[in-house]
Amino acid sequence: MDISIIIGGEAGAGVMRSGYILARALVRGGLSVFGMNDYPSLIRGGHNAYMIHASDKRIHAHRENFDIVVALNAETITRYVDQLTENAAIIYDPKDRSYAEKLSDKALLVEIPMMDIVKEEKAKPVMMNSVAIGAAAGLTEYDYEILKSSILDSFPKPEVGEINARLAKRGYDIALEEYSSKFKIKVAPLEKDGKQIYLTGNEAVALGAMQAGMKFYAAYPMTPASPILHFLALHGPKYGIVVVQPESEIAAINMVIGAAYAGVRAMTATSGGGFSLMTEALGLAAMSETPIVVAIAQRVGPSTGMPTYTAQTDLMFVLNASQGEFPRFVIAPGDVKECFYRTIEAFNLAEKFQVPAIILIDKYLAESHMSTEIFDTSNIKIDRGELITGEYKGKEYRRYEVTETGVSPRAIPSTRNAIVKANSSEHTEYGYASSNALNAVKMQEKRFRKLKYMIMEMDKLNPAIYYGDPQAELVLIGWGSIKCPVLDALEILKSMDISVGFLHFIYLSPFPVKYALKYLKDRKIMLVENTYTGQLANLLKMHTGLTVDYKVLRYDGRPINPSQIVEKVFEVIR
């Protein structure tokens, strides 16, 4: 069973929420679910959509065609005509019948008197979306009780949940009785051990930061990273986490640096524009060796670009941001599970090496929901590196003491017998400003000596992961969220007896050279990336000399579809 449902309507019609509720019901039935929104940067009047891809097998991405179109307005009925599958159905209200009738040869028309039901039940007009998702569930003969539990748990006020559940039941019954016999796809809950959670990349990053012991979060709103701020502002206070929305991204990152200097794990998040403002302070973190974590959710640029659409175009920018040369971690998780665990890892690495660590995601991963097994938090390790608290036992504390690894013991203010002098200027071991040439060499070499140890550490952390046929002649490469469509493409190709490999880069800095050489040498390489220029190809060549043979690129703000990858592989193999 594999089903793809799109719910569409005007901005303000509760499209995302109803889509989420229906998807959550499927997650509770043990299905593998991917939910993606598509919306313009406005509050009312535009077209919003929420797409659900669900399967009884493990899936990782959206599907670009739809088995059910849930139309909360007339526009939705016609908008997806070219993306209907063979046995598709369209759920609509009688007021939009004239639009639907034109498509009677393309889809099963499921007419549900949504507005009338809402009136009869004395509910608000916006609640027609609950009738609609009820109808979608009824059409597939899904278990209503599971849908009901999802509805009840998704509204804070129980009485509002009850009304919506009742509305959903009305839609469910009509679709089940009058239409389900004519619709081929049936969705049933699975018997499965263990709970699933359904969350976005943003939420997973926020949870990872909380689990890592972050106590201070400062961020300025910027799509698509704002939901991290919302999540932490809502839940943080219960866990002793201070969440602040300051006057700018510049203030945000400088606050994070201040908190980290004082000994607290701290993070900020933003998108490309905000990160542009943060670049100077990123260098401050590097020069003062203050461990910070910055999460960046990319969107389409340059400049304001398309704020609510996806891209991977900030890779080179993030790798090189800020003047001067310094080592940094850039980590690009590929799904929600990696968002959680890799964020925890980022905090540990930042403190262990006293360098900035950047989590690089994009709108597609940041705002898409994915089902995953509930995170195992029993084995989380917190490694604060060479942190000194309480009392410094040595003779005379030097914040930038030159050591074999380049990492200096890090006292924090209030440590007895230690005065902690941090400096953005080049400085001596004590932290006093100095432009002495010999000292400059000594300190720059100290900071860069860390790189060797950072690479050694990274190599133990699966910085790049290989999927698919180990012997495949053709290996796809990609980073971050590209994992989602590629893994689904691999499944499709496998079902056609075409075997390819996939090397997923999670670490971009340091670059996992050993892994790249091990899996890519003497193979044909195909890059899959949401950019115009194919940035990973340049990076790969720079670090390994290997060249990419083929590219699957997309730069219209939409994520790459699994089918797009499959087609390119076909083309190449032929």
Added chain:
Amino acid sequence: MVTMNQLNTKARNTWCPGCGNFAILTALKKAIVELDLKPENVVVVTGIGCHGKLGDYINVNSFHVIHGRVLPVASAIKLANYELTVIGHAGDGDAYAIGLGHLPHAARRNVDIVYIVHNNMTFGLTTGQVTPTTPRGLKTRSTPYGVFEDPINPIALALACDATFVARGFAGDLNHLTYLIKEAIKHRGFAFIDVLQPCVTFYNTYQFFRERTYRLEDEGWDPTNKVEAFKKAYEWGDRIPIGIFYRVEKPTFRDSIPGYPKQPLVKEDLKIDLTDLLNLLT
């Protein structure tokens, strides 16, 4: 108890002889000694400019940050560990040009820190360009035909930002400046001090201010009236007031933050149990 000598460091001082920064540094040290603060519990955050080296010359924790960003760094240090005494130092370029945007916010939040602006009305370290407090008409390297903009009024600005402690000091009046810094440290909330600081190399104002400044405290000034403080802020001519223009007690930023724990963040256990939160996502 710490002594003045123990607050010295090994760093070689590179300020010009006679620089107003010496008086500010000495006043700060005296305030720390007289208030009996432990050096390890004091943090000085400095910006970019001649004043920025102050951290090198005082044996307390220090963070020399980037241009204009003293306030966000200092604010977060205080939030992370409120047991520290946090003192931000900025130049007039830091505070009133590139970093001005942070002032209203630090003030309205009432972060419990001290903010000392070394206002020498010139960019000293970049060899004498105009700043937002340079008087109209003055010839500087970047205004060779004279400054053609009006200067801002730091005291009126801080009052308008709702700072809960607003004062002006003069680097030529060490005892008074020490008094101001002590009062600012004792103040629970955002304490702003604009210090008239002569730059002996690019804009020597010792004589000018010696002739004109007078202490508000000597005239029985009532610092509780904001409207009167505003009027006073515009007194700038033959007589220039120094002292505490205005002070008021209000909840600090930490008092207002939802869920701030019962101890400093820095003392909190990093391990938390997320089970309940994860269950909300099923």
